[in-house]
Amino acid sequence: MKPVKVGICGLxxxxxxxxxxxxxxxxxxxxxAGRSIEVAAIASRRENSACDTSGFTFTNDVMALARxxxxxxxxxxxxxxxxxxxxxxxxxxxxxxxxxANKALIAVHGNEIFAAANEKNVVVAFEAAVAGGIPIIKAxxxxxxxxxINWLAGIINGTGNFIMTEMREKGRAFNDVLAEAQALGYAExxxxxxxxxxxxxxxxTILASIAYGIPLxxxxxxxxxxxxxxxxDVQYAEELGYRxxxxxxxxxxxxxxxxxxxxxxxxxxxxxxxxxxxxxxxxVSGDAVxxxxxxxxxxxxxxxxxxxxxx
Amino acid sequence: MKPVKVGICGLxxxxxxxxxxxxxxxxxxxxxAGRSIEVAAIASRRENSACDTSGFTFTNDVMALARxxxxxxxxxxxxxxxxxxxxxxxxxxxxxxxxxANKALIAVHGNEIFAAANEKNVVVAFEAAVAGGIPIIKAxxxxxxxxxINWLAGIINGTGNFIMTEMREKGRAFNDVLAEAQALGYAExxxxxxxxxxxxxxxxTILASIAYGIPLxxxxxxxxxxxxxxxxDVQYAEELGYRxxxxxxxxxxxxxxxxxxxxxxxxxxxxxxxxxxxxxxxxVSGDAVxxxxxxxxxxxxxxxxxxxxxx
Numbered sequence: 001m002k003p004v005k006v007g008i009c010g011l012x013x014x015x016x017x018x019x020x021x022x023x024x025x026x027x028x029x030x031x032x033a034g035r036s037i038e039v040a041a042i043a044s045r046r047e048n049s050a051c052d053t054s055g056f057t058f059t060n061d062v063m064a065l066a067r068x069x070x071x072x073x074x075x076x077x078x079x080x081x082x083x084x085x086x087x088x089x090x091x092x093x094x095x096x097x098x099x100x101a102n103k104a105l106i107a108v109h110g111n112e113i114f115a116a117a118n119e120k121n122v123v124v125a126f127e128a129a130v131a132g133g134i135p136i137i138k139a140x141x142x143x144x145x146x147x148x149i150n151w152l153a154g155i156i157n158g159t160g161n162f163i164m165t166e167m168r169e170k171g172r173a174f175n176d177v178l179a180e181a182q183a184l185g186y187a188e189x190x191x192x193x194x195x196x197x198x199x200x201x202x203x204x205t206i207l208a209s210i211a212y213g214i215p216l217x218x219x220x221x222x223x224x225x226x227x228x229x230x231x232x233d234v235q236y237a238e239e240l241g242y243r244x245x246x247x248x249x250x251x252x253x254x255x256x257x258x259x260x261x262x263x264x265x266x267x268x269x270x271x272x273x274x275x276x277x278x279x280x281x282x283x284v285s286g287d288a289v290x291x292x293x294x295x296x297x298x299x300x301x302x303x304x305x306x307x308x309x310x311x
Numbered sequence: 312m313k314p315v316k317v318g319i320c321g322l323x324x325x326x327x328x329x330x331x332x333x334x335x336x337x338x339x340x341x342x343x344a345g346r347s348i349e350v351a352a353i354a355s356r357r358e359n360s361a362c363d364t365s366g367f368t369f370t371n372d373v374m375a376l377a378r379x380x381x382x383x384x385x386x387x388x389x390x391x392x393x394x395x396x397x398x399x400x401x402x403x404x405x406x407x408x409x410x411x412a413n414k415a416l417i418a419v420h421g422n423e424i425f426a427a428a429n430e431k432n433v434v435v436a437f438e439a440a441v442a443g444g445i446p447i448i449k450a451x452x453x454x455x456x457x458x459x460i461n462w463l464a465g466i467i468n469g470t471g472n473f474i475m476t477e478m479r480e481k482g483r484a485f486n487d488v489l490a491e492a493q494a495l496g497y498a499e500x501x502x503x504x505x506x507x508x509x510x511x512x513x514x515x516t517i518l519a520s521i522a523y524g525i526p527l528x529x530x531x532x533x534x535x536x537x538x539x540x541x542x543x544d545v546q547y548a549e550e551l552g553y554r555x556x557x558x559x560x561x562x563x564x565x566x567x568x569x570x571x572x573x574x575x576x577x578x579x580x581x582x583x584x585x586x587x588x589x590x591x592x593x594x595v596s597g598d599a600v601x602x603x604x605x606x607x608x609x610x611x612x613x614x615x616x617x618x619x620x621x622x
Contacts, residue, residue, distance in 0.1 A: 021457050021599045031524055032456035133600035135454025142453075143446025145343040146332050146617045213342055271606060274585055281604075288332045289444035289617035292607030293592075295582060296600060306457045306599035 003038040007065045009087060010077035011044035014101050016051045017301025041065055066091040076100040085109050092116045101128035101304055107202035110216040130203045131156055131280045133303030134296040140210050140284060147286030149211040151251040154282030155275050156203045158298040159187045159194040160226055160246040165276045167234050168243060174229060186278060196225035197261035204248035204259055212257055224262035237265055243273040314349040318376045320398060321388035322355035325412055327362045328612025352376055377402040387411040396420050403427045412439035412615055418513035421527040441514045442467055442591045444614030445607040451521050458597030460522040462562040465593030466586050467514045469609040470498045470505040471537055471557040476587045478545050485540060497589060507536035508572040515559035515570055523568055535573035548576055554584040
């Protein structure tokens with residue numbers, strides 16, 4: 001069988017990790033996928049020193065890659081809204097399957113993108129957009145397919161969880177830990193998306209859409225961040241036997257689907273309360289299975305690369 | 312598209328749960344599977360009072376069902392080795408796909424069964440055979456497909472975990488808790504499979520086969536149970552900051568694949584140490600993703616039914 005030809009757009013942290021995993025684990029991936037997967041071209045504004053791209057077609061024109069008749073699958077790892085949206089729509093227009101790790105793009109423009117993909121009969125895969133390396137989209141869509149999902153609740157922003165963990169374990173203040181997270185590269189220079197819950201709301205929107213079979217409705221989410229939490233809040237919670245976690249929660253109610261992101265008190269002895277540092281975890285309740293939980297790294301080059309190609 | 316016609320063999324706990332979930336969530340399943348799934352016949356020695364089978368074809372001849380030209384998929388939920396093996400081989404011989412929750416059958420006769428299925432170009436699915444409702448086979452085979460699996464370690468016997476949890480939380484003796492588990496229906500009258508690690512070794516054999524792409528090799532597993540653990544062992548572990556869990560562990564080493572089931576000391580603060588009661592959890596380490604964990608109910612009618620049909 002002919003190999004599947006992949007074009008990687010964006011060679012930053014996730015793009016570089018994806019390239020490296022694809023090359024390193026080519027045999028393993030071919031064995032499991034039943035077909036070999038080949039990097040046919042890379043489009044990026046710059047090289048990545050962690051990647052040896054010699055011998056590969058390299059361009060800085062992502063739109064040209066999206067139109068390239070030799071490419072079967074376009075992998076969008078450039079991030080942001082506008083260029084990413086144009087890239088994905090162009091790829092679909094040219095009959096290519098698309099893989100993206102861009103949760104903001106899917107949460108905000110997903111309905112339009114899926115409609116176009118449906119018309120062209122191509123697949124848009126976005127497993128890596130939610131919770132990095134945890135195969136949570138697949139678990140909900142396929143693994144729990146026999147279930148009606150009642151609710152789900154998760155720690156789906158690693159930066160926020162790192163901050164909450166440090167505040168609890170070391171009694172530190174929010175701003176102090178945020179500055180460290182920025183220095184370590186866990187948090188962006190503008191941390192709004194992470195600490196005000198917007199990134200978590202993007203991911204929650206995507207999870208709910210899959211879980212309940214509904215359109216993406218990012219604007220319906222109640223979104224509250226963690227920036228007002230004080231060391232005293234954390235300490236009082238601890239004294240009462242609880243921990244404060246920044247959760248994304250979605251619930252199937254008679255009035256419709258509830259979407260909310262906010263700091264939540266949860267009992268110390270639960271698994272979610274013990275998910276620490278930058279790790280993510282999602283608890284899903286299905287009518288047949290009961291509660292299941294999926295845990296793993298929610299970010300990082302190789303964890304995200306591990307999930308990028310799942311449909 | 313024509314509905315997929317399913318024949319259910321065995322209407323005990325899992326068979327009854329499977330029947331009920333298939334009927335109750337028919338619309339949800341059709342939406343997710345892209346095709347409706349219809350119970351065409353049931354073969355069982357007796358009725359199950361939890362199931363309303365009026366209007367369904369009911370027989371007590373499982374082999375006739377396995378040969379029935381109207382059936383696309385045979386669901387083997389009768390358990391045990393010999394009749395189940397004959398049933399599955401007959402179904403394959405007649406070109407039917409097979410779904411089974413029978414870990415003993417797969418661990419011991421799986422190589423022969425898969426070879427026959429391969430020759431007839433049919434699928435043998437066994438998601439429900441390991442860790443009940445947790446979609447762990449799918450997670451390893453598909454969700455982590457980009458990874459080389461380094462090792463996995465799991466609590467994969469709910470009865471054993473219930474016993475270890477009770478011993479720790481209440482300081483009770485092994486025999487005392489076992490008697491309660493038998494009264495509650497968590498443990499069989501002959502508890503050997505559960506408490507001596509044989510059931511866990513069956514499941515570990517299956518997980519390792521999927522994780523490393525190797526044949527099933529149940530006879531290679533080192534298998535040690537929990538029946539010799541005393542309340543003092545549990546208490547000493549606690550004092551040292553550990554908990555004793557009965558784990559199935561598999562590791563990819565330079566000398567080959569290691570398979571072992573035995574009581575293990577693990578630090579109190581880890582997630583595995585906090586998996587209590589009859590719940591199961593499997594920690595999987597992949598070279599790209601790092602560590603991920605999958606948690607949920609490892610047994611029971613509906614949890615197992617939730618997973619039965621996954622391929």
